[in-house]
Amino acid sequence: MRVKRNWRLIAGQPMTELDKRILSFQNNGHLVPSRELLKTPEQIEGIRQSGVINTGVLDLIEKEIKAGMSTLEINQLVYDYTVGHGAIPAPLNYEGFPKSVCTSINEVVCHGIPSADVILKEGDIINVDVSTILNGYYSDASRMFIIGETTPEKKRLVDVTLECLHIGMEVAKPFSFVGDIGHAIQQYAEKNGYSVVRDLCGHGVGLAFHEEPEVAHFGRKNTGMLLVPGMVFTIEPMINMGRYEVEWNRKDGWTVTTRDGLPSAQWEHTFLMTETGLEILTH
Numbered sequence: 001m002r003v004k005r006n007w008r009l010i011a012g013q014p015m016t017e018l019d020k021r022i023l024s025f026q027n028n029g030h031l032v033p034s035r036e037l038l039k040t041p042e043q044i045e046g047i048r049q050s051g052v053i054n055t056g057v058l059d060l061i062e063k064e065i066k067a068g069m070s071t072l073e074i075n076q077l078v079y080d081y082t083v084g085h086g087a088i089p090a091p092l093n094y095e096g097f098p099k100s101v102c103t104s105i106n107e108v109v110c111h112g113i114p115s116a117d118v119i120l121k122e123g124d125i126i127n128v129d130v131s132t133i134l135n136g137y138y139s140d141a142s143r144m145f146i147i148g149e150t151t152p153e154k155k156r157l158v159d160v161t162l163e164c165l166h167i168g169m170e171v172a173k174p175f176s177f178v179g180d181i182g183h184a185i186q187q188y189a190e191k192n193g194y195s196v197v198r199d200l201c202g203h204g205v206g207l208a209f210h211e212e213p214e215v216a217h218f219g220r221k222n223t224g225m226l227l228v229p230g231m232v233f234t235i236e237p238m239i240n241m242g243r244y245e246v247e248w249n250r251k252d253g254w255t256v257t258t259r260d261g262l263p264s265a266q267w268e269h270t271f272l273m274t275e276t277g278l279e280i281l282t283h
Helices: 017-027 041-064 071-084 152-171 178-191
Strands: 102-105 108-110 125-134 137-146 202-204 211-215 232-235 238-240 246-248 256-258 264-266 269-273 278-282
Touching: 041 071, 041 125, 041 137, 041 269, 041 278, 071 102, 071 125, 108 125, 108 238, 108 264, 125 152, 125 264, 137 152, 137 264, 137 269, 137 278, 152 178, 152 232, 152 238, 152 264, 152 269, 178 211, 211 232
Parallel strands: none
Antiparallel strands: 102 108, 102 125, 108 256, 125 137, 202 211, 202 232, 232 269, 238 264, 246 256, 269 278
């Protein structure tokens, strides 16, 4: 099947070295980004400032999170900090999502909805996923938190998942491919006895909540979209203690859990691809 060509020369302008390099990949059948996915310096600065607030939210949660706290209290902290800094929580009312943050505990893979009825307990592991809009620019990151003391098995899952994120970061180089990231993460996760969620992925971000490319956390080298300086995207591996299959909650339409009921973990950063490698915009 022919790959859709989506890099076009600008009429009336000379071909640049970047044009030549991207076209060479495109002409060899690779998927390349459109020009719109390469952010301008002004856009990058806007996303970077959004990321400062996003990181500040997660720093606050790290200080405040504890056993006995409801996930609705986490939601309130996120909302108050974000709005207090002149920004908007991106999840709030996004396609009907009712809260300002996703709080995903133990076997919940992602998109957990904060509730007054969900109380953090000693030994829980929780992913807090924060996304921020500042002056129209989006940023996105999540962290895992261990509530008090947990089991060695859960702690190892959290630690290896963070290592998976770092492994993905290491292989994401300019003019490498999205598939290189997924391949490296999958190899590392499975070597450690875990599985990688297939139904959810990282994504481009910056001018919208979700943009191209899709960043799968499994796959083959030299596949997927070419990574070019100026692209902004997340890497956010979701790693399961058991099998990779997941289920969506039919009642709320959002909460994703492991099908086998075993714990899951996730870490997420937003990155800018530069000419030398990745710059973290929010973590």
